Amino acid sequence: MTQITDRSMRTAAFKPEADDDMLICRCEEITKGEIRRAVYEGMYEITEIRRWLRVGMGLCQGQTCTKLVQRIVAKELGVSPAQLESAAARGPVRPIEMACMGNEKGGVC
Amino acid sequence: MKTTSDVLIIGSGINGSAAAYYLAKSGVDVTVLEGASVIGGGGSSRNGGGVRQSGRDSRELPYVMWGIENLWPTLSEELDADTEYTQKGNLRLGKTQAHLDKLAQLAQSAGKVGLDVRMIDAMEAREINPYLSEEVAGASWCPTDGHANPLKTTLAFYRAARRLGARFYTNAIVERIEKVHGRARKVVLKNGMVFEADCIIVAAGYASRKIVNSVGIDVPMDLKVSETLVTETQPHMFDQMLGTAAADFYGHQTKDGSFVFGGSAGYDQFVRHDETTFSTPPASSLHGPCICRAVTGYFPSLEHAKIIRCWGGWTDLCADGVPVISPVDEVPGLILACAFTGHGFGSGPVVGLMLAQMARGEETVVDLSALRYDRFAAKDKKNKKAA
Numbered sequence: 043m044t045q046i047t048d049r050s051m052r053t054a055a056f057k058p059e060a061d062d063d064m065l066i067c068r069c070e071e072i073t074k075g076e077i078r079r080a081v082y083e084g085m086y087e088i089t090e091i092r093r094w095l096r097v098g099m100g101l102c103q104g105q106t107c108t109k110l111v112q113r114i115v116a117k118e119l120g121v122s123p124a125q126l127e128s129a130a131a132r133g134p135v136r137p138i139e140m141a142c143m144g145n146e147k148g149g150v151c
Numbered sequence: 152m153k154t155t156s157d158v159l160i161i162g163s164g165i166n167g168s169a170a171a172y173y174l175a176k177s178g179v180d181v182t183v184l185e186g187a188s189v190i191g192g193g194g195s196s197r198n199g200g201g202v203r204q205s206g207r208d209s210r211e212l213p214y215v216m217w218g219i220e221n222l223w224p225t226l227s228e229e230l231d232a233d234t235e236y237t238q239k240g241n242l243r244l245g246k247t248q249a250h251l252d253k254l255a256q257l258a259q260s261a262g263k264v265g266l267d268v269r270m271i272d273a274m275e276a277r278e279i280n281p282y283l284s285e286e287v288a289g290a291s292w293c294p295t296d297g298h299a300n301p302l303k304t305t306l307a308f309y310r311a312a313r314r315l316g317a318r319f320y321t322n323a324i325v326e327r328i329e330k331v332h333g334r335a336r337k338v339v340l341k342n343g344m345v346f347e348a349d350c351i352i353v354a355a356g357y358a359s360r361k362i363v364n365s366v367g368i369d370v371p372m373d374l375k376v377s378e379t380l381v382t383e384t385q386p387h388m389f390d391q392m393l394g395t396a397a398a399d400f401y402g403h404q405t406k407d408g409s410f411v412f413g414g415s416a417g418y419d420q421f422v423r424h425d426e427t428t429f430s431t432p433p434a435s436s437l438h439g440p441c442i443c444r445a446v447t448g449y450f451p452s453l454e455h456a457k458i459i460r461c462w463g464g465w466t467d468l469c470a471d472g473v474p475v476i477s478p479v480d481e482v483p484g485l486i487l488a489c490a491f492t493g494h495g496f497g498s499g500p501v502v503g504l505m506l507a508q509m510a511r512g513e514e515t516v517v518d519l520s521a522l523r524y525d526r527f528a529a530k531d532k533k534n535k536k537a538a
């Protein structure tokens with residue numbers, strides 16, 4: 043990466059849109075408007091949007107809304123969704139009980 | 152693109168971003184250079200969220216206590232964002248007499264610096280937290296400790312600084328500092344770009360070492376991995392921050408109900424690394440299970456709580472366990488803030504405030520002479536001092 047990213051690009055003033063109330067992340071109840079505003083406030087990376095708003099951090103871990111969020115952020119920044127780095131996927135693949143993760147005796151837990 | 156400013160900050164973690172905020176607030180022209188693509192993506196967005204005084208070295212306590220008294224309680228309003236700061240105390244748990252002795256010793260030395268921390272028996276500990284297992288024999292109790300959401304706090308400092316006109320550049324990997332007429336002046340990026348300022352604050356975690364090496368300064372530190380995990384949302388159980396004398400886990404229940412627990416499997420200083428620290432540390436299969444076993448030993452009722460994510464982060468371990476927060480005499484214009492040794496989140500706001508004060512040439516709110524960069528004497532000299 044040789045090009046540095048200016049985080050203070052003064053994008054035009056935040057303009058509310060008619061469908062800003064639309065729910066995007068259903069687990070954490072985050073709307074399109076909240077995501078758009080976060081971009082406007084400097085959260086240019088999907089990882090930052092996640093950390094700032096908790097989108098995709100709830101029960102489904104982003105399985106439903108990841109693509110939608112990517113599209114909204116890309117449009118706001120004027121780039122293609124493919125240019126955005128997606129947030130890191132982290133283990134475990136499925137939720138696992140503490141007793142089970144800590145079990146090293148083998149067998150069913 | 153503007154490449155000159157009054158102050159340049161290297162690293163956008165909680166320390167760099169907070170310093171940028173307090174500088175911008177006082178009208179100083181400040182630029183932050185972050186090597187990664189993400190703001191604050193190092194330890195500052197990966198930590199356990201502890202905002203605690205208990206268990207700290209007495210050299211750190213004065214400023215950490217200052218921050219908890221003067222900055223944290225109003226930080227959410229100050230930054231116009233919910234940092235989820237919760238000040239409901241810290242229970243440091245012990246299971247054996249040796250644990251209790253260790254806790255009592257820590258409490259005593261903290262008490263000397265004026266911290267309200269005292270030993271309590273198992274019954275009182277269970278009154279504060281009824282979910283503790285029978286194995287808990289006692290605890291130290293510090294009512295003014297707490298926790299906050301590190302992701303939101305770090306990004307809130309960034310957002311607030313940016314609102315006030317601080318400039319941030321990401322993917323801006325700093326390679327070295329260059330002096331002009333004996334003063335720190337230029338910062339050279341990997342891509343060849345050069346930024347200039349009258350004052351340069353290096354707050355890049357472990358990577359600070361290599362950066363200040365370029366002007367002949369060194370800090371004895373090492374890279375250490377630290378791991379954390381988070382559970383699904385649980386019904387509300389308790390609000391305290393938790394730690395243990397055995398240092399086998401620490402953590403708290405967050406505002407949304409999930410538990411964040413950190414710990415170690417014992418090999419954290421021997422993890423493969425490439426020294427850049429932009430990367431995500433390799434998560435070891437030993438950590439998660441080890442943390443789970445520790446937690447359920449103190450909180451049996453959490454055994455069915457489900458883990459949804461595990462992650463690791465780099466910490467900058469100092470040879471003597473406390474950070475370097477200091478101007479550098481040999482290189483006027485250079486200020487160093489690194490080696491936070493795995494507990495620099497809770498102190499972030501006050502450290503940022505004091506870095507801003509140093510950059511403006513003012514006295515810091517708390518005397519930091521114990522944390523100077525040139526304190527590292529040879530062991531024979533140290534022993535003499537102690538004797």
Ligand SMILES: Cc1cc2nc3c(=O)[nH]c(=O)nc-3n(C[C@H](O)[C@H](O)[C@H](O)COP(=O)(O)OP(=O)(O)OC[C@H]3O[C@@H](n4cnc5c(N)ncnc54)[C@H](O)[C@@H]3O)c2cc1C
Binds near residue numbers: 167185198199325
């Ligand atoms: C798992 C874990 C749990 C923790 N738990 C707690 C806790 O409960 N309480 C607590 O107080 N502390 C805790 N800590 C420690 C705390 O997170 C750190 O001490 C603190 O975040 C340090 O902040 P910083 O700004 O100094 O460094 P960092 O957050 O590491 O920021 C340094 C920044 O510098 C950037 N950088 C690096 N090299 C370069 C370069 N060459 N050019 C430009 N930029 C560069 C990095 O990308 C990074 O963004 C924990 C840490 C970890 C990893």
